[in-house]
Amino acid sequence: MITFDDVSKIYKGEVKALRGCTANIEKGEFVFLVGPSGSGKSTMLRLINREETADDGHLFVAGKDIAKLSSWRVPYLRRNIGCIFQDYKLLPNKTVYENVAFALEVIGRPRNVVHAQVPAILELVGLDTKNDNFPEELSGGEQQRVSIARAFVNRPLILLADEPTGNLDPATSVGIMRLLDRINRTGTTVVMATHDRSIVDTMQRRVIELDQGHIIRDQVRGVYQ
Amino acid sequence: MALKLDYVVRETSINMRRNVTLTLAAIVTMGVSLSLFGCALLLRFGVDNLSSRWEEGVELILFLNRDVTDEEKASLEDTLQRNPAVEDFRYVNEEDSRAEFERLFRRNGAMLERIEARPDLLPTSYRINPTSSSSTAIEALTTELGQQPGVMRATSSIDAIKMVSRVSNSAQRAILLIAVGLLVAALLLILNAIRMAMFARRREIEVMKLVGATNWFIRVPFMLEGVVQGLIGAFLAAVGVYGLDSFMTSIGSDENNVNMLTGMVASSAEVTAVITAVVFLGIVIGAAGSGWAVSRFLRV
Numbered sequence: 001m002i003t004f005d006d007v008s009k010i011y012k013g014e015v016k017a018l019r020g021c022t023a024n025i026e027k028g029e030f031v032f033l034v035g036p037s038g039s040g041k042s043t044m045l046r047l048i049n050r051e052e053t054a055d056d057g058h059l060f061v062a063g064k065d066i067a068k069l070s071s072w073r074v075p076y077l078r079r080n081i082g083c084i085f086q087d088y089k090l091l092p093n094k095t096v097y098e099n100v101a102f103a104l105e106v107i108g109r110p111r112n113v114v115h116a117q118v119p120a121i122l123e124l125v126g127l128d129t130k131n132d133n134f135p136e137e138l139s140g141g142e143q144q145r146v147s148i149a150r151a152f153v154n155r156p157l158i159l160l161a162d163e164p165t166g167n168l169d170p171a172t173s174v175g176i177m178r179l180l181d182r183i184n185r186t187g188t189t190v191v192m193a194t195h196d197r198s199i200v201d202t203m204q205r206r207v208i209e210l211d212q213g214h215i216i217r218d219q220v221r222g223v224y225q
Numbered sequence: 226m227a228l229k230l231d232y233v234v235r236e237t238s239i240n241m242r243r244n245v246t247l248t249l250a251a252i253v254t255m256g257v258s259l260s261l262f263g264c265a266l267l268l269r270f271g272v273d274n275l276s277s278r279w280e281e282g283v284e285l286i287l288f289l290n291r292d293v294t295d296e297e298k299a300s301l302e303d304t305l306q307r308n309p310a311v312e313d314f315r316y317v318n319e320e321d322s323r324a325e326f327e328r329l330f331r332r333n334g335a336m337l338e339r340i341e342a343r344p345d346l347l348p349t350s351y352r353i354n355p356t357s358s359s360s361t362a363i364e365a366l367t368t369e370l371g372q373q374p375g376v377m378r379a380t381s382s383i384d385a386i387k388m389v390s391r392v393s394n395s396a397q398r399a400i401l402l403i404a405v406g407l408l409v410a411a412l413l414l415i416l417n418a419i420r421m422a423m424f425a426r427r428r429e430i431e432v433m434k435l436v437g438a439t440n441w442f443i444r445v446p447f448m449l450e451g452v453v454q455g456l457i458g459a460f461l462a463a464v465g466v467y468g469l470d471s472f473m474t475s476i477g478s479d480e481n482n483v484n485m486l487t488g489m490v491a492s493s494a495e496v497t498a499v500i501t502a503v504v505f506l507g508i509v510i511g512a513a514g515s516g517w518a519v520s521r522f523l524r525v
Contacts, residue, residue: 049435072440079437089435091428102429105232106438150436 001027001062001158001189002048008056008213009043017043019213020057025191027157030184032200033193034224035210041193044210045160048191049081050074062157079107082151082159082188086166088143090135096122096146097131103150121153125179141172145179152183159183161192165199173199197224236446237453240422247421248454251414255458255510258407259503260465265400266499267469270491272393276386283363285353287370288377291345297375304373305353310366312354322347348377389489408510415454415514419447420522430523444523448515455511459504466503470496 002025009018018040025031033041046052047059053067060066061077069077090099097118104114122128125145135143144164151159161180165173177199184190194200200207200223207222208215241248289298305311317325323340326347330336340347353370355363360383371379423430433443474490491499 075434075437075439077437078435081437083435089428089432091432102432103436106433106436106442108442154436 001025001029002191003060004044004057005059006057007047007054007059009040009047009052010055016213018047018054021210021213021215022057023208023215023218025189027189028184028187030181030190030203030205031192032203032205032207032222033191033210034195034200034207037195038212039210040213041210042162045083045162045191045193048158048160049083050077075107079154080157082148082154082156084144084147084151084159084161084164086163088135088140088147090143090146090150092135095132095134096127096138099135099146100150100153103153107154117153121149124152124182125149139172140168141175144168144176148176148179148183152188156188158189158191161190161194163194164192165194165196170198174202177203200224233446233449237449240426240446240450241453243425244418244421247414247418251411251418251454251514252458252461254407254414255411255455255507256461256465258404258411259459259462259507261400261404261407262506263462263466263499263503264469265397265404266502267466267473267491267496268393268397268400270495270499271473271489272390274491274495275489276390283355283358283382285355285363285367285370285379285381287351287353287373287379288348289350289375290377291348293349293375301351301373301375305351305370308366310356310362312356314351314353317350317352319344319347319349322349408506411458412510412514412517415451415511416518418454419451419515419518422450423447423518423522444519447519447523448512451511451513451515451518452508453511455507455509455514456504458511459507462503462507463500466496466499 002023004021004023007018007021008016010016021040021044033044035041043052047054048061048066050066050069058065058067062080064077066077091102094102100118100121101114104117109117119128119131122131125148127142127145127149130138130142135146138146147164159180164180165176168176173196180190180192181203204221204223207217207219207224209217209219209222287301302314305314323344326340327337353366355366357363363381363383367379367381367383370376430443470491476489
């Protein structure tokens with residue numbers, strides 16, 4: 001599903017974010033990207049989503065070399081990739097329902113599809129009672145659930161998570177991870193960058209460890225260190 | 226796609242309300258600039274119409290010297306008879322000159338008094354109907370006849386029209402210059418208004434890009450906003466143009482006050498053409514300004 005082939009990325013001609021990374025992630029896998037700040041975790045995610053392009057090497061997503069994608073095709077790639085972030089990136093002037101519906105509306109899904117899918121996904125993440133609340137009225141964990149609902153409502157093949165539990169307490173984090181696990185079990189490939197040691201150790205999934213842009217460890221059932 | 230149209234209209238109106246002051250500035254500048262364009266065009270049409278109208282009834286006047294002799298008059302009449310460029314002519318004596326003067330200047334007390342005191346100031350004249358209505362022919366004839374013995378001065382209404390044309394051309398040029406300057410200002414204001422709109426909606430734009438909205442889906446509401454601003458400005462300009470046309474018509478068609486500017490009116494077809502041009506320009510500038518803003522500041 002996702003194949004890094006000797007990928008390098010340099011920012012502004014000096015900062016080497018990734019150097020010669022090679023890794024292959026199969027469909028349905030759950031992968032943790034771990035490493036200190038600046039090791040290149042977020043860069044890897046941004047490359048998959050084509051927010052950046054690699055300076056060297058090739059990156060294949062669902063079989064396509066995404067560097068060769070013309071810019072008008074990129075939105076269609078992104079419809080197959082859901083993203084969640086540490087800061088949730090919700091729209092503050094829209095309700096929970098509207099935030100999730102937004103993701104369908106802007107890709108042109110008709111009204112009946114929106115009416116059908118949004119309530120279903122909100123139920124899946126456990127927020128069906130909070131349809132009309134605004135993000136500021138929700139806890140961090142609930143906001144992240146809304147983000148997850150928005151990222152998953154279109155049933156993407158891949159879910160990218162950039163430090164999703166960064167702003168959450170341990171108990172809430174567990175809840176979020178259970179949700180991500182459930183999503184993974186539906187067949188969605190999940191790639192999650194994280195600092196959270198306890199989560200990685202608990203879930204014991206594939207771990208790719210990065211250090212200063214290099215992949216120094218790639219373990220099928222790994223722990224944080 | 227009903228959802229899409231709904232969405233676009235809703236988003237556009239939200240955008241415009243958010244930055245009312247800047248939007249208003251863009252619209253007003255556009256309106257003034259397009260009005261000036263329209264007025265310049267109307268002036269041009271008016272003058273063209275005036276010229277052609279007057280050319281149809283051009284009459285040459287040969288004012289005779291006060292001490293013109295009968296021989297000179299006879300010789301003049303002979304010349305006029307034989308000149309192929311002269312269709313016909315008539316002589317206006319002292320009495321008739323006086324009567325005509327009193328009729329023309331009946332509202333001008335000062336002029337009347339002056340002639341009262343010095344009736345010999347009024348010259349006699351020959352009124353000549355030229356065969357050709359082309360201005361070059363008339364000018365040539367005027368020059369030729371002006372040199373005949375006994376003739377004080379030869380003139381035709383062409384002179385007056387040329388003066389009006391000249392003044393009008395200068396005015397048009399000045400107006401157009403100002404209009405172009407204002408149009409540039411309007412373009413920049415729209416650029417800024419759209420840029421502010423995009424900044425205000427940066428969170429939405431970020432999410433749209435993340436979620437896979439197409440580039441055009443993101444751009445269209447902003448471009449539409451530019452076009453709408455251009456259209457409203459054009460509408461204001463159309464009102465201005467219409468107003469000027471009414472004013473010109475009231476001056477140029479006043480039956481009681483036939484003056485030099487009679488006939489300096491644009492026809493309704495020409496007014497329609499001017500308004501259409503103004504609206505078209507409004508849309509183009511609106512689209513161009515917002516298109517530029519979107520290309521430059523939207524990193525899609």
